Amino acid sequence: MTTRDHDIVLFGATGFTGKLVAEYLARHGGARSVRWAIAGRNEAKLEAVKRDLVAIDPALADLPVLVADGHDQASLDAIVPKTRVVCSTVGPFGVHGRKLAATCARRGTHYCDITGEVPFIRASIDENHDQAVETRARIVHCCGFDSIPSDLGVFILWDHARKLGGSLAWTKGFVGEMSGTASGGTAATMLALVEEATRDPKVRRLLGNPHALDPEVPRGHDRDPFEADVRGVAFDSDIDRWTAPFVMSSINTRIVRRSNALLHYGEPFRYRELMSLPKGPRGFVAACAVTAGMAGFTLSAALPPTRALLARFVLPKAGEGPSKEARDRGHFTLRFVAEGTTGTATPLRVKATVKGTSDPGYGETAKMLGQSCLCLAMDADALEPRYGVLTPASAMGMTLVDRLRREGMTFAVEGD
Ligand SMILES: NC(=O)c1ccc[n+]([C@@H]2O[C@H](COP(=O)([O-])OP(=O)(O)OC[C@H]3O[C@@H](n4cnc5c(N)ncnc54)[C@H](OP(=O)(O)O)[C@@H]3O)[C@@H](O)[C@H]2O)c1
Structure with a gap:
């Protein structure tokens, strides 16, 4: 080389x-x-x-x-x-x-x-x-x-656990405060993916498989509910906040699980990723709005007439994206909570934060x-x-x- x-x-x-x-x-x-x-x-x-x-x-x-x-x-x-x-x-x-x-x-x-x-x-x-x-x-x-924030966020939790002689068990990632928008290339990619899934049942099955990127894709039906993709609103007492589905968790969770398959974070290791919103009534309303917005976008992208309208009038075109001012205003925070073992009777409880200071x-x-x-x-x-x-x-x-x-x-x- x-x-x-x-x-x-x-x-x-x-x-x-x-x-x-x-x-x-x-x-x-x-x-x-x-x-x-x-x-x-x-x-x-x-x-x-x-x-x-x-x-x-x-x-x-x-x-x-x-x-x-x-x-x-x-x-x-x-x-x-x-x-x-x-x-x-x-x-x-x-x-x-x-x-x-x-x-x-x-x-x-x-x-x-x-x-x-x-x-x-x-x-x-x-x-x-x-x-x-x-x-x-x-x-x-x-x-x-x-998927770097999710993948490396879980990685630093594991690194901490193994320095204590332990390993990770269940781990949750919460995407919290975030500001950013999409470019034309991202919009085209999302539409192409939904269109492919609508056309091809094999692609739909793959997208629905929580372990789609493991070395071998498991075919069994006894899937762990902890790792099922989040579809609705719920209150999570581990972070004391309302939660909703996060649009990118369908890729981030698969990458984190592939990392576990290659690095062995714990046995069994399980990962779940959600969006987190404040704990009061406003947080509940925001979580409902996020859930409804995601369902609405997926449905519009799946139907050819609304997909064409989205591409033509709503979404940015190839080569377009957020301005420098918008990028500079952007930011994101991910929080992680995990339980694991340290090799002693006391279970390990560990948290991590990953933050970025411009458009994600x-x-x-x-x-x-x-x-x-x-x-x-x-x-x-x-x-x-x-x-x-x-x-x-x-x-x-x-x-x-x-x-x-x-x-x-x-x-x-x-x-x-
Ligand atoms: N993971 C993330 O966080 C993240 C963030 C941003 C973007 N993305 C992804 O990155 C991709 C690009 O997004 P973008 O907004 O930058 O798109 P874009 O502005 O449309 O740019 C696409 C680039 O691909 C080139 N290209 C297209 N077809 C080609 C071919 N056959 N051979 C060689 N080059 C070709 C284009 O060349 P021309 O200029 O000659 O047309 C252009 O340079 C998308 O898939 C998007 O989803 C991911």
Whole structure:
């Protein structure tokens, strides 16, 4: 790998999120010692992105610009073996991303992305895991808001428990105060996923399986109610707040469970994720509104006429997303509560908080993905020798937590 031309190739640098990641790398001192390049399918758009980057840092006048299309195998074969890491923001990943992930697995190139699409990740596990183990590539999906805060939040709880000689049992993640909006690419991806699920019963079954991303997908019907997807409003006495379904828990829970399957957090380990709202009557009304809003959106996205209306009049278009002011106003807080064992008669009770200080899906996602690709490129000696289709926690664990802490994110544990 040391003989490769680039350390990182950012694929999709012309998109809304890709530009933010490029800007993040351009502003980040840590990337100065890294040989990075931007890539995409449209050379003129890439050159315009490069001009903006040179305005941030004139040293980027030499930044290589590479042209490739996610559907053109020859163009991917020309780029992937020449870099140590590919960082991709080209989505919907299920539509444009399969060849790229497979090429990285085949060519022994580390890979990270910001997909939140369960069917794409399942296909990547089935197609690429064994190959990536053989070529010693780390293929790491979900390095954005879905699912780094959930995945690393549970990881730091486990790290705390194992330092006490213990392990985790049941664990809950609560998405609390949050402000942020969606981009055109995210909207297109959500609509594509609902449309695929409406059309294909196999996709519906996969999406409904709480362990869809485990190494082997269990088929049994004796599913644990604790791990069933949350559908309604309830009061949770562990945090003394009202709770409602959280839109991204359908991906975050699957990633946390895959991390457990790879790292063994506890036996049995169980994870559940919800949105939390204040405890009084206003919290109850807000929880009902969130639940109704999610059900309404899913129904509208599932029916072709309302899906077309959503795409045309309501949701942002490709390349659009929240303004810089809106991104700077954004934030999020996740709280975790877990019980486990310490090897003594007293059960372990432990809490954690994960916080971000800008828009979760864009400001913080650019940071999380930017740090993930830097971590894969620069911290090889600090990472566990684990390869294949991994999760952020199982690929980068505490090394990535430390990087994100240095960038202003909070990862805090309190407990026995
Ligand atoms: N996990 C998270 O927290 C998170 C956060 C944000 C976004 N996302 C996901 O990231 C993805 C991108 O979102 P976005 O809003 O940035 O989308 P976007 O602005 O529409 O950008 C899409 C990018 O993909 C490129 N592209 C499309 N088809 C391609 C192909 N065949 N070959 C090469 N490049 C191709 C586009 O190139 P052109 O410029 O040439 O069209 C563009 O650079 C979505 O799937 C979204 O769900 C996830």
